[in-house]
Amino acid sequence: MGPPKMTARNGTVPLFPSIVPPDFIPSLTLNDLTRRHGRAIGQRLITSFTGPVQIAAVQTLISDFGVASVLLNASNFTDANQASRLVRDIASCFEGLQPFSIGVEQGSDVISQFPSPLTLGAGHSRSNTSTIGQALGRELVSVGVNWSLAPILESINELTEPLDTAKNFSDDPETVSQHAQAFLEGLRSTGVITCAEATLATTIQEVYRSIDGEAADTADLLERGEIYPIKRLLETRSLETLLLTSSITDYEDPNTARRAFQTVIQRLLRDGLGCRAPITVASNSRLGTDVESCAKHTPLRTLLSGSDVVLLSTDPDTQKESIRAIYAAAGSPTLPMSVLNAAADRLSLFRSEIAARRVRPEQAMDPFALVQQHQNLIRDTYRAAITTLSAGPSPLLNLPATSVLLLLTPSVPPVPGPNNARTADPFEPLGRAIARFHNRTRHVPYTLSAGVTSTHAAFLDRATAMVLVLCNTSSAFVDSQMEFVRTVQDRIRAREARPGEQRTRKIALAAGDPRDLRKPLEGWWEVCCYEYTSGALEAATEVITGQRTATGTLPIRLARYLNGR
Numbered sequence: 001m002g003p004p005k006m007t008a009r010n011g012t013v014p015l016f017p018s019i020v021p022p023d024f025i026p027s028l029t030l031n032d033l034t035r036r037h038g039r040a041i042g043q044r045l046i047t048s049f050t051g052p053v054q055i056a057a058v059q060t061l062i063s064d065f066g067v068a069s070v071l072l073n074a075s076n077f078t079d080a081n082q083a084s085r086l087v088r089d090i091a092s093c094f095e096g097l098q099p100f101s102i103g104v105e106q107g108s109d110v111i112s113q114f115p116s117p118l119t120l121g122a123g124h125s126r127s128n129t130s131t132i133g134q135a136l137g138r139e140l141v142s143v144g145v146n147w148s149l150a151p152i153l154e155s156i157n158e159l160t161e162p163l164d165t166a167k168n169f170s171d172d173p174e175t176v177s178q179h180a181q182a183f184l185e186g187l188r189s190t191g192v193i194t195c196a197e198a199t200l201a202t203t204i205q206e207v208y209r210s211i212d213g214e215a216a217d218t219a220d221l222l223e224r225g226e227i228y229p230i231k232r233l234l235e236t237r238s239l240e241t242l243l244l245t246s247s248i249t250d251y252e253d254p255n256t257a258r259r260a261f262q263t264v265i266q267r268l269l270r271d272g273l274g275c276r277a278p279i280t281v282a283s284n285s286r287l288g289t290d291v292e293s294c295a296k297h298t299p300l301r302t303l304l305s306g307s308d309v310v311l312l313s314t315d316p317d318t319q320k321e322s323i324r325a326i327y328a329a330a331g332s333p334t335l336p337m338s339v340l341n342a343a344a345d346r347l348s349l350f351r352s353e354i355a356a357r358r359v360r361p362e363q364a365m366d367p368f369a370l371v372q373q374h375q376n377l378i379r380d381t382y383r384a385a386i387t388t389l390s391a392g393p394s395p396l397l398n399l400p401a402t403s404v405l406l407l408l409t410p411s412v413p414p415v416p417g418p419n420n421a422r423t424a425d426p427f428e429p430l431g432r433a434i435a436r437f438h439n440r441t442r443h444v445p446y447t448l449s450a451g452v453t454s455t456h457a458a459f460l461d462r463a464t465a466m467v468l469v470l471c472n473t474s475s476a477f478v479d480s481q482m483e484f485v486r487t488v489q490d491r492i493r494a495r496e497a498r499p500g501e502q503r504t505r506k507i508a509l510a511a512g513d514p515r516d517l518r519k520p521l522e523g524w525w526e527v528c529c530y531e532y533t534s535g536a537l538e539a540a541t542e543v544i545t546g547q548r549t550a551t552g553t554l555p556i557r558l559a560r561y562l563n564g565r
Contacts, residue, residue: 042066103147121555133186387552406463
């Protein structure tokens with residue numbers, strides 16, 4: 001017989017009773033433990049998956065282990081129809097269990113392809129960022145998603161990988177704070193529960209290093225740039241929930257790491273900043289040497305670190321083993337009931353808020369009607385972000401019809417998103433758009449490993465105009481990309497040295513991390529579009545071909561430019 005039900009003021013059964021069953025009894029079966037602690041533990045767990053989601057696995061985690069939240073990502077669906085069906089199937093697993101949450105990660109757009117945070121930062125319009133957040137929220141709610149893991153509260157720095165740069169608004173903490181607040185306001189206006197994301201990696205590392213020595217000064221830690229956006233969102237009451245993506249498994253000594261996380265969560269976030277929002281910590285980061293043990297016990301250690309909620313590993317078997325380890329420890333000295341009850345009030349209020357927002361008018365809207373409504377907004381957002389780093393008009397203006405225009409584009413991973421072909425060249429839309437402007441356009445892809453091939457050389461010897469796309473996807477390829485650029489420039493100079501040859505009209509387009517243009521390319525007209533989605537590339541084409549003047553501002557500082565000029 002389970003514990004007596006307790007009734008809240010509104011007549012509902014509270015999610016976390018203040019009285020918890022007696023201490024752990026080793027002979028209890030998993031079913032006994034689930035009945036005893038199921039809701040108290042399950043509400044503190046988030047499950048996610050890589051690749052196609054097996055609904056049977058979801059059903060097991062919900063019915064047998066009490067998990068109340070599922071987080072989806074772009075690998076779980078290929079188009080909007082599949083995403084909608086998946087959300088309905090997952091919701092059916094929760095039938096009779098209220099409240100529950102089905103969320104999506106940032107960048108896992110379900111219907112429309114929305115501009116990246118870096119694009120929003122370049123557009124330098126807080127109101128437009130809010131409108132984009134609202135549009136995203138309307139589409140999420142229309143397919144049954146009620147929780148969004150966005151935005152990321154990180155400032156771009158020298159350690160940010162090029163492929164991750166577009167996930168951030170800026171390198172300036174104040175700009176990050178302003179856009180994050182606007183984005184959250186827009187999302188929340190549609191009824192979506194919001195969860196901002198941060199790593200706090202350098203702060204946690206400093207606390208970790210000093211855990212057994214002289215304690216790091218709290219006041220100094222609270223002045224760190226990576227803490228600033230969280231502080232600002234708390235001051236404006238914009239932070240509903242927070243995910244820390246750093247994991248205990250990032251550290252050599254898990255016990256010291258647990259204490260470091262506990263210090264950051266309690267001393268900095270709770271006591272120092274007054275954060276009362278639920279805090280989730282990821283358990284599926286880099287694994288230690290003892291992989292099986294680490295994966296199994298990290299969620300338990302994460303709960304003991306002061307985390308309200310744990311984001312589990314994406315592997316279903318590991319998830320179940322992790323949850324069994326938590327159940328086995330529940331009520332014992334390892335995981336006393338005081339720890340299980342520590343987050344009760346915060347999570348009870350949070351779950352009540354989920355229930356209160358569950359029915360919204362937007363749910364009755366046709367998701368694909370929303371796509372039509374949002375097309376102009378998305379197009380104008382991309383247009384507002386395009387940035388030029390060179391003075392004067394586009395060199396492609398008044399290009400003679402007989403000239404050969406060479407478009408060189410890199411081989412890069414496909415763009416994740418709804419209805420995007422996973423095998424297509426992401427730069428095909430750019431080639432088609434430029435070809436509509438100049439029909440003697442020749443689009444030739446390149447790879448950094450192969451460099452300039454004989455095919456490239458043949459076209460370089462003929463072309464009198466060129467658009468070179470730079471899209472460095474890893475810091476490991478910086479030297480290779482610059483070597484490719486130098487070889488291209490050498491071929492151009494060799495052609496121009498021949499008697500009677502015209503000077504080449506040259507444009508360099510950074511279609512991702514603008515730091516690809518940190519070193520000036522002499523004689524090139526330089527443009528940034530911050531991502532290589534079709535919308536961004538089409539907007540860049542309008543500037544490259546002189547049809548539109550760029551109005552964007554660099555959202556990050558380069559060594560040679562300040563504020564985009």
